[in-house]
Amino acid sequence: MNKKILLSYPHMSGIEEEQVHRAFESNWIAPLGPKVEEFEQLLAKRCVMPYALGVNSGTAALHLALKLACVEPGDLVLASSFTFIATLSSAMYQGAEIWFVDSDRDTWNMSPGALSAAFQTAKGAKRKVKAVIVAELYGLCPHMDELIDLCRAEGATLIEDAAEALGSTYKGRPCGSLGDLGILSFNGNKIITTGGGGALLCREKAQREKAFFWATQAREAAPWYEHTQVGYNYRLSNLNAAVGVGQMTVLDDRVARRRAIYDRYKTELADCPLTLMPQTKETFSNCWLSAMTLNDDAGITFMDSLNTLAAANIETRPLWKPMHLQPLFKGQPYFSDGTSVSDDLFSRGLCLPSCSAMSDDEQTYVIEQIKKLF
Numbered sequence: 001m002n003k004k005i006l007l008s009y010p011h012m013s014g015i016e017e018e019q020v021h022r023a024f025e026s027n028w029i030a031p032l033g034p035k036v037e038e039f040e041q042l043l044a045k046r047c048v049m050p051y052a053l054g055v056n057s058g059t060a061a062l063h064l065a066l067k068l069a070c071v072e073p074g075d076l077v078l079a080s081s082f083t084f085i086a087t088l089s090s091a092m093y094q095g096a097e098i099w100f101v102d103s104d105r106d107t108w109n110m111s112p113g114a115l116s117a118a119f120q121t122a123k124g125a126k127r128k129v130k131a132v133i134v135a136e137l138y139g140l141c142p143h144m145d146e147l148i149d150l151c152r153a154e155g156a157t158l159i160e161d162a163a164e165a166l167g168s169t170y171k172g173r174p175c176g177s178l179g180d181l182g183i184l185s186f187n188g189n190k191i192i193t194t195g196g197g198g199a200l201l202c203r204e205k206a207q208r209e210k211a212f213f214w215a216t217q218a219r220e221a222a223p224w225y226e227h228t229q230v231g232y233n234y235r236l237s238n239l240n241a242a243v244g245v246g247q248m249t250v251l252d253d254r255v256a257r258r259r260a261i262y263d264r265y266k267t268e269l270a271d272c273p274l275t276l277m278p279q280t281k282e283t284f285s286n287c288w289l290s291a292m293t294l295n296d297d298a299g300i301t302f303m304d305s306l307n308t309l310a311a312a313n314i315e316t317r318p319l320w321k322p323m324h325l326q327p328l329f330k331g332q333p334y335f336s337d338g339t340s341v342s343d344d345l346f347s348r349g350l351c352l353p354s355c356s357a358m359s360d361d362e363q364t365y366v367i368e369q370i371k372k373l374f
């Protein structure tokens with residue numbers, strides 16, 4: 001293949017351009033504007049959450065969620081270890097202390113057993129847990145009802161990082177609506193994109209208003225610029241929202257296509273010494289990325305696989321390096337329910353090209369090249 005086959009890239013439908021054109025015609029370019037409102041309404045409806053606030057990244061949405069959870073310097077936050085750094089940077093911005101929680105083997109996401117162990121240790125140390133940030137990687141969902149029960153019992157705010165899970169459902173409930181607060185991302189590599197953006201999902205009007213206030217420089221109601229608190233510039237532009245409005249019309253197609261890509265990898269690689277990421281009965285996954293782990297008898301490491309496939313013009317990527325292994329978080333407590341699952345996943349896993357715009361021929365080529373690894 002001459003063309004490099006990428007992991008995941010923006011997949012436009014044509015409708016986005018029309019939407020952006022309308023924004024131009026009305027001269028609603030930035031900031032805010034009617035497309036932002038329309039996009040927010042589409043998101044709230046899709047995720048079955050009362051309120052959505054469009055912002056300029058998923059990271060910004062997480063920061064607003066942490067502020068709504070009243071996380072302040074020195075407060076204790078528990079978070080998924082197996083995730084992307086952005087899940088936690090917001091807690092760092094707030095000066096929180098973060099303890100890390102391992103994943104379950106069957107969901108790849110936060111283990112209720114490990115979370116319970118973390119809560120117990122916090123109790124023993126007479127520390128109150130302010131918030132728990134739960135990631136939903138690659139569109140997979142943890143055993144969320146168990147996590148919700150644990151957080152309720154301890155009075156901790158559950159923040160659902162659904163950046164990778166828009167379009168997934170858990171027991172029929174949409175991802176983004178499972179926690180006390182949810183966030184989405186529309187970064188360029190996500191299942192739909194606004195060319196950069198994110199959203200906060202919340203249940204109360206007052207929460208949305210507060211988050212909007214912080215996201216717009218914390219400007220008080222006065223004829224001049226009056227400030228009593230520090231704010232941020234987290235607004236989503238009307239142009240980006242117009243792209244999002246177009247992308248929402250094809251979200252279901254994108255989910256169907258990514259699920260078909262996953263199914264095909266699973267079927268056609270069935271005889272290889274590798275295992276596709278798990279699915280549970282509870283979760284309908286958007287299969288944002290098709291990820292896999294090499295079996296013990298693969299006879300090749302994940303990095304040698306990555307390099308061999310790169311030489312064949314195929315982009316793959318290691319699974320997320322767990323946060324408790326990151327130099328940034330050296331020495332922070334980490335809780336597992338038995339041997340660490342996230343360490344094991346990182347040591348043997350790869351994400352495969354999964355873009356909804358990938359052609360059948362391209363996937364055939366990827367499958368052939370993977371088979372040649374063994």
Ligand SMILES: *Cc1c(COP(=O)(O)O)cnc(C)c1O
Pocket residue numbers: 056057058059060083084086087135136137161163164184185186187197198
């Ligand atoms: C992409 C992503 C984010 C952050 O989203 P941005 O829009 O890039 O800031 C947060 N968490 C996870 C798990 C992600 O994959």
